Amino acid sequence: MTLQHSTAPAAHDASATPAWWRDAVVYQVYPRSFADSNGDGMGDLPGITARLPYIAGLGVDAIWLSPFYPSPQHDGGYDVSDYTDVDPRFGSLADADALIARAHELGLKVIVDIVPNHSSSEHELFQAALAAGPGSPERDMYVFAEGKGEHGELPPNNWTSIFHGEAWTRVTEPDGTPGQWYLHLFDTTQPDWNWENPAVHELFERVLRFWLDRGADGFRVDVAHGMVKPEGLPDAQVNSEGLIDIPEGEVPIYFDNDGVVDIYRQWRPILDSYEGDRMMVLEAWIPEHRLPQYIGQDRAHQSFNFGFLQARWGVETMRRAIEKPLALADAVDSPTTWVLSNHDVIRHATRYGFAPDHRFGEGLSREEVPDAELGLLRARAASLLMLALPGSAYLYQGEELGLPEVADIPDELREDPAHKRAGVPGRDGCRVPLPWQQDAPAFGFSPTGESWLPQPEVFGQLAADAQEGVEGSTLELYRTAIRLRSELGLGRPTAPLAFLEDLPAPVLGLTRGDVVVLVNTGEEDLELPTHLREAELLVASAPSAPGTLPADTTLWLRRR
Numbered sequence: 001m002t003l004q005h006s007t008a009p010a011a012h013d014a015s016a017t018p019a020w021w022r023d024a025v026v027y028q029v030y031p032r033s034f035a036d037s038n039g040d041g042m043g044d045l046p047g048i049t050a051r052l053p054y055i056a057g058l059g060v061d062a063i064w065l066s067p068f069y070p071s072p073q074h075d076g077g078y079d080v081s082d083y084t085d086v087d088p089r090f091g092s093l094a095d096a097d098a099l100i101a102r103a104h105e106l107g108l109k110v111i112v113d114i115v116p117n118h119s120s121s122e123h124e125l126f127q128a129a130l131a132a133g134p135g136s137p138e139r140d141m142y143v144f145a146e147g148k149g150e151h152g153e154l155p156p157n158n159w160t161s162i163f164h165g166e167a168w169t170r171v172t173e174p175d176g177t178p179g180q181w182y183l184h185l186f187d188t189t190q191p192d193w194n195w196e197n198p199a200v201h202e203l204f205e206r207v208l209r210f211w212l213d214r215g216a217d218g219f220r221v222d223v224a225h226g227m228v229k230p231e232g233l234p235d236a237q238v239n240s241e242g243l244i245d246i247p248e249g250e251v252p253i254y255f256d257n258d259g260v261v262d263i264y265r266q267w268r269p270i271l272d273s274y275e276g277d278r279m280m281v282l283e284a285w286i287p288e289h290r291l292p293q294y295i296g297q298d299r300a301h302q303s304f305n306f307g308f309l310q311a312r313w314g315v316e317t318m319r320r321a322i323e324k325p326l327a328l329a330d331a332v333d334s335p336t337t338w339v340l341s342n343h344d345v346i347r348h349a350t351r352y353g354f355a356p357d358h359r360f361g362e363g364l365s366r367e368e369v370p371d372a373e374l375g376l377l378r379a380r381a382a383s384l385l386m387l388a389l390p391g392s393a394y395l396y397q398g399e400e401l402g403l404p405e406v407a408d409i410p411d412e413l414r415e416d417p418a419h420k421r422a423g424v425p426g427r428d429g430c431r432v433p434l435p436w437q438q439d440a441p442a443f444g445f446s447p448t449g450e451s452w453l454p455q456p457e458v459f460g461q462l463a464a465d466a467q468e469g470v471e472g473s474t475l476e477l478y479r480t481a482i483r484l485r486s487e488l489g490l491g492r493p494t495a496p497l498a499f500l501e502d503l504p505a506p507v508l509g510l511t512r513g514d515v516v517v518l519v520n521t522g523e524e525d526l527e528l529p530t531h532l533r534e535a536e537l538l539v540a541s542a543p544s545a546p547g548t549l550p551a552d553t554t555l556w557l558r559r560r
């Protein structure tokens, strides 16, 4: 049986050009680690602007910028203290304007990050909430509650932080007495906004308009399944070890609550009131069957599909991670997204080197030594598979260079709050500054050789200039694949997708019209099936002799 993916045209207006985001390749820039123009060891907006031609040269359609707003940087900028300005470490508002203008000149759309679940504790409204005391309108902007116990000395409920430890911190009231507690689903320095309060809705509507007015083409919504908390802030169920119980396929009690989607219902008309196809993509780590409720003409445009990222290497797992989201996407008439890496997970060039495990969270410890060669081989194969799929693909800076996760960062240099709170390795290993030049200080990341995290030696041979124009390099593989994807219209739903059933067991095969995509997930090199021997080889993720499909390799072929 073959699965026929629907070829139905977009419902909005079949005669119009489909909105850009429906098949876009989007390149995520993590500003601290992309390119440093002023030599302080921290990437910045002018550094990004100067490298935009490189990004455009990959053939991508858009960039997504992780937060660059004023922030004490306790969570890499996801702790925002002012949503409508630029952190001086990264530049100025004029630099943001220049970046957006240059991106547009180069034909790149710009997606900015919006962080609506929480702010930084240094946000002036949180400081005002602390100063104003219990019962004040200022305090009502955040989630404050009385503690339990005789003197309120126990947290209001048993929720724990995503970054480990308690999700509540007690404050000292303006009169010096121990007082209320505030909720922070993440770090202590990231208090949750109170979305029950209309003033919070108004604040974020102003933030959206601020960036839309400055030319942003879309928003990546952080913790998009957060914001609305269950009424009465009830305790979560705990298991026999006293840990919060999250049954398979479910989410913690404070995520994915009724009412979250109403926020997107309010935001959508704002985006639609601007020219061009302004969009929002949601970051929601929730079971995939829950995602469609957030997507539609009157709510968000799309959400990350993390199932593909989480799928283990293998025919069944990867096929399921393709079929399921495609079916769900059809139901809401919004193409799915594909993503293999971002700033929160172990880079996929390392992840696929764990056998047979497929860990992606909490970082890589020094003791774990995945097979780097195998990891890169499979990562290239997975990327080539991803780029053949209909919908939009999100790339994370450096994956086009095949960068691995960095394990040997000295603990004292690690900045991830999860590392500081719980001692897990954390996410710094995927955030190490990019290597641009093989033979330059800090591999060309900064003019002075400063780098906020040390770069490993292997980054030299992976530097962009070492791969530029080199046949078979990961950089050239991405460039070729992205170009072909666009020429062949593979991102569009118009080339029907069907799985091939008559292949050897370790081979995942699918067709997109004339194009045949084969992934050999096995350990043995194979001969191509007879009926494909005459096919034209379009691109291969690893060197392959004519008529063969090497182990851990993806091929795109065109039937003659």
Ligand code: GLC
Residues within 6 Å of the ligand: 075, 078, 079, 115, 186, 222, 223, 283, 343, 344
């Ligand atoms: C999102 C971000 C992550 C951040 C967290 C809290 O998951 O991607 O980097 O730590 O939200 O804002």
